[in-house]
Amino acid sequence: MFKKITCIILLFLFLTSCADTFNSVKRGLTGAKKSSADEFLVKKKDPLILPPDYENLPNPDERDLDLEEESIFQNTLEEDEEDSVTASQKSVETSILKKIQSK
Amino acid sequence: MKKIIIILVIFFLDRASKIYLLNLEISGTAIDFYVNPFLNFYLVWNSGIGFGLASMDSNIYYHVVTGIIVIVNFILIYLILKSKGTYAYLLALIIGGALGNLFDRIHYNAVPDFIDLHVKNYHWFIFNVADIFITLGIIGLLIIEITKKEKISKNV
Numbered sequence: 001m002f003k004k005i006t007c008i009i010l011l012f013l014f015l016t017s018c019a020d021t022f023n024s025v026k027r028g029l030t031g032a033k034k035s036s037a038d039e040f041l042v043k044k045k046d047p048l049i050l051p052p053d054y055e056n057l058p059n060p061d062e063r064d065l066d067l068e069e070e071s072i073f074q075n076t077l078e079e080d081e082e083d084s085v086t087a088s089q090k091s092v093e094t095s096i097l098k099k100i101q102s103k
Numbered sequence: 104m105k106k107i108i109i110i111l112v113i114f115f116l117d118r119a120s121k122i123y124l125l126n127l128e129i130s131g132t133a134i135d136f137y138v139n140p141f142l143n144f145y146l147v148w149n150s151g152i153g154f155g156l157a158s159m160d161s162n163i164y165y166h167v168v169t170g171i172i173v174i175v176n177f178i179l180i181y182l183i184l185k186s187k188g189t190y191a192y193l194l195a196l197i198i199g200g201a202l203g204n205l206f207d208r209i210h211y212n213a214v215p216d217f218i219d220l221h222v223k224n225y226h227w228f229i230f231n232v233a234d235i236f237i238t239l240g241i242i243g244l245l246i247i248e249i250t251k252k253e254k255i256s257k258n259v
Contacts, residue, residue, distance in 0.1 A: 004248050012153060012241045014168075014175055015201040017214035018230035019149030 106183060106195040113199025114206075117233040121207065121215050134217060142220060147229045148213040169208050176201055190247060196240035203233035 051057075124146060128134050134146035150165060152172075179201065183194040207214045216229040 001248060001251070005245065008241055008244050008248065011175065011179075011197070012237065014152050014172055015197065015204060015237050016153040016230065016234045017149045017151075017204045017207075017216060018153055018228035018234050019147050019151070019214075019216050 106191055109192065109195040110199040110202065113196065113233070113236045114203050117200065117203035117231065117236075118206070120217075120232045121203075124217055125215065141222060142218070144217050145219045145229060147216045148211070149216050150213040165212070169205075172201070172205055172208065176205060189243070193240045193243040193247070196236045196243070200233035200235070200237035200240070204231075204237075 124134055124144070128146060134144060136144040138144060152168060176198065179194060179198050183191055183198060186194060204214050214231065216231050216234075218231060218235075219229045220227045
């Protein structure tokens, strides 16, 4: 009787074709490793090196100096403008005062 | 005669379901349908035997397994010719499904499975129409075997 039952179960196994998407039973029985990325295929990082035309690149400090010079120049320009404004204001004031005095 | 009709009906039911789904796939729709919370249709090709067992990449191994299945089918046909009654009808259920799966193994080199029963995230193995009939036949045979034993023990 047990022989017959085992035969029927074997029949079932051979004739059906139900499958798991990941074939988990097969994986469990054979002890196969879950497919994962092959660590030996990962490319090694290249070592850090200086760029070939590193010497020709402009020095960042020099650029800062240039900027500073420019800003100083602009500041003086702005100051001049302010001065001119005050001078014109003064001239208006004096002209008004003169007109009042004359009356 | 009835047995032959049962075998043919199961075989063509199985073929029709597979051809319908494969045509859908060829026409460009991915076979990944949500039917209800417990049933999905998701196409998987099984080159092994039940429960996805024995599915290997080697061609020779595949042909050996197919050869064994062909022999099993012949044995079943021999048994059905010899047997009578419910036993024969159960064998007809099994043969109908087995021929359906065997046809795919020879024609496509793999069996398409697409019925995915699941409760939440717990999935049963994906199966096809042929598997349903084979399983029904096998359950019937097992019940007959178990009840037979009870009868014998009662007589003793």
